[in-house]
Amino acid sequence: MLKLCLLLCCAWHLALANVARPYASNYTTDILRLSKAAAMKAYLGDGEQRPCNNFYKFACGNWPRLHPAKLNSRKTNYLEELQELFVLKSAYMLQHATRSVDTSADRTLKSFYSTCLEQANNTREALKTLMEVTDFRGGWPEIRVPSWYNYEYDWLQLIAKLKRQLGVDILIGLDVVLDYKEENQHRLKLGAPQLPLGQRRHYLDAAHHDARERYEQRIVEKLTRYFPEQSAQWRSELAAQVLSIEQQLARGLPHNAALPMEQTTRTRTAAELKNAYGSYIDITRYLHYIYNDTLIIDIYETPEDYLYNLVDVIKSTPKLQLANYTMWRVLDTLDEARVPWTMQQGHWCVQLVRKYFPLQLESLFQRNYNNMQMVNELQSTWADIKRVFREDLQASTELHWLTLDTRQRAINKLESMDLQMRNHDDAELIRELHGLHLRRDQFYWNLVQVLQWRTERHLRKLLTEPKATDKLYKLPHYELSSNKIHIPITFMQARFFWDAAYPTALKYGTLGVLLARQMLHGFDDVGRRHDAHGYRNNMWDLSSETSYARRTQCFHEQYAVFVEHQHKPVRDKDLMRRIVADNGALNIAYRAYVKWLKNSAESASLYQRESLPILEHNHNQLFYLAYAQLYCSDYPEQLEVFEELPEQLRVNTALSNAQSFANAFDCSRGDKLNARFKCVVF
Numbered sequence: 001m002l003k004l005c006l007l008l009c010c011a012w013h014l015a016l017a018n019v020a021r022p023y024a025s026n027y028t029t030d031i032l033r034l035s036k037a038a039a040m041k042a043y044l045g046d047g048e049q050r051p052c053n054n055f056y057k058f059a060c061g062n063w064p065r066l067h068p069a070k071l072n073s074r075k076t077n078y079l080e081e082l083q084e085l086f087v088l089k090s091a092y093m094l095q096h097a098t099r100s101v102d103t104s105a106d107r108t109l110k111s112f113y114s115t116c117l118e119q120a121n122n123t124r125e126a127l128k129t130l131m132e133v134t135d136f137r138g139g140w141p142e143i144r145v146p147s148w149y150n151y152e153y154d155w156l157q158l159i160a161k162l163k164r165q166l167g168v169d170i171l172i173g174l175d176v177v178l179d180y181k182e183e184n185q186h187r188l189k190l191g192a193p194q195l196p197l198g199q200r201r202h203y204l205d206a207a208h209h210d211a212r213e214r215y216e217q218r219i220v221e222k223l224t225r226y227f228p229e230q231s232a233q234w235r236s237e238l239a240a241q242v243l244s245i246e247q248q249l250a251r252g253l254p255h256n257a258a259l260p261m262e263q264t265t266r267t268r269t270a271a272e273l274k275n276a277y278g279s280y281i282d283i284t285r286y287l288h289y290i291y292n293d294t295l296i297i298d299i300y301e302t303p304e305d306y307l308y309n310l311v312d313v314i315k316s317t318p319k320l321q322l323a324n325y326t327m328w329r330v331l332d333t334l335d336e337a338r339v340p341w342t343m344q345q346g347h348w349c350v351q352l353v354r355k356y357f358p359l360q361l362e363s364l365f366q367r368n369y370n371n372m373q374m375v376n377e378l379q380s381t382w383a384d385i386k387r388v389f390r391e392d393l394q395a396s397t398e399l400h401w402l403t404l405d406t407r408q409r410a411i412n413k414l415e416s417m418d419l420q421m422r423n424h425d426d427a428e429l430i431r432e433l434h435g436l437h438l439r440r441d442q443f444y445w446n447l448v449q450v451l452q453w454r455t456e457r458h459l460r461k462l463l464t465e466p467k468a469t470d471k472l473y474k475l476p477h478y479e480l481s482s483n484k485i486h487i488p489i490t491f492m493q494a495r496f497f498w499d500a501a502y503p504t505a506l507k508y509g510t511l512g513v514l515l516a517r518q519m520l521h522g523f524d525d526v527g528r529r530h531d532a533h534g535y536r537n538n539m540w541d542l543s544s545e546t547s548y549a550r551r552t553q554c555f556h557e558q559y560a561v562f563v564e565h566q567h568k569p570v571r572d573k574d575l576m577r578r579i580v581a582d583n584g585a586l587n588i589a590y591r592a593y594v595k596w597l598k599n600s601a602e603s604a605s606l607y608q609r610e611s612l613p614i615l616e617h618n619h620n621q622l623f624y625l626a627y628a629q630l631y632c633s634d635y636p637e638q639l640e641v642f643e644e645l646p647e648q649l650r651v652n653t654a655l656s657n658a659q660s661f662a663n664a665f666d667c668s669r670g671d672k673l674n675a676r677f678k679c680v681v682f
Contacts, residue, residue, distance in 0.1 A: 033613060044060075089493075090364075176188060578645060
């Protein structure tokens, strides 16, 4: 194992070696192949797990030991390593000024990053900024009766001002969201803020009592850091007040947190909201403070009972406690910029830059690490995937369950579908930062300026049409409205999925599968209801829909046993879409690889290149190994619910439906991953 870990470290350093030199290319093929083989072998299990019984454990058995989720209490997975590479490269990029080519936007990002490195953990600076921003009459934390104007305290005006300044939701949640009926416009959403513990049950159920005690203790610890001169009693009382108010607020949250927004929302005007809640929560006045105008629009109120409950909270809570809670939420918001003990400071500061300036950072990254070879390989792989599916649609055997007319409409949609590479208008990105002025040595002052700038931009979205760039994805993503597969800039990093030195099997087992999955989302139960131009227009006739439903029923029965995993419930809202895409993409990507092999000159040297040193797997087995390792993951022990089908179930069940996998690993008829009745849609 020690030898294996050393090989993995070698592979990791080789992958990062071009961070400082984006265009470096002086690596021999042998070294690259060895490093890739070492990385793949490091994740393999201990050898006791047979591939035909649990291929996920066979391929990813050592992942939890190398990347344990318990270190940071978050899920770890292989695809997130791509984001880690992005962070490492960005950290180097942000630390090195290139004045001859840096734009004003680049300099803003680098200035924010440098002050973060210098002062992110400066408690005194954070507290000083807090007092300046809030300008709270009488000061805080000790509010003395002579200097604090209880009767003049206007909680609504203060939380509206803090929303504008910091984007923080206190007592009332305000957001600009996509209209869930008409996705080409924005809507104002008003109601519950995001509470730190999350759902109603976390605040009110006896089963979560220990978690609430830990939360209260964390508040005390944070107050101790900022106010060491205050008494322990004061800190304990304030922490108890915070928890008590949030418990009261949580009573207005829905009992079933899994309900979609449509089922917990009603539409009202600002005037109707004012009539409903009167002077206790004057929504018209609150919105006027936010937008400096009277809004005559329909507003989403969600959840429906929250503001009614908030009226009771305002009535029953002394103003002093409301003031304390408001100030605590501001302090907690600024403290979120503090570097967590689980992260390196440089990595954390990159995450903050990415959080507040995502498009500007992408643009800077693209200009520094542009990789045309990766773009070309994506386009080439996409053409192969597309060709295989087109041939299936044109043939009368592979997709015979679709009627001829439906197949023709699907072909038309497939022809219009293409990859959309992420690009940015640098001039527009520079204009977006106009008026944002940062100081060289005051991180928290800069943070406040950035929060205000970001909040103002977000609130203005209410009056604009949604843009595709509003959504950022880490992996390729199919967009219904445009019939395009959007490729993030972070996805196009050299030598992560594939390189010219690697076996082509790895390319189809990774890039091919990921592209095929997104392609099939254009033809699943949701995608088929949009035509080649992205308009709502059902492409399938009744006969094809009936056949689709009958075939997916096989998956329903096959996956029905997965209502829980490791004694924890699985609540995957898009389960069937994911299942259809997983199974179909694996099938299509493998056949694209087989076609590539067939069209290439068959020779001993070709098959030798389709293997890797220190791995005793042939080309077909390497394809499936690359596929499975895409999903290597580890979950924290405290996880209560799987929001998506866990990777082990996704990989193993898709493979059990693939006869080519059974052939590649000589699986017998009785093996678990050689299903007797194989479910197939695409």
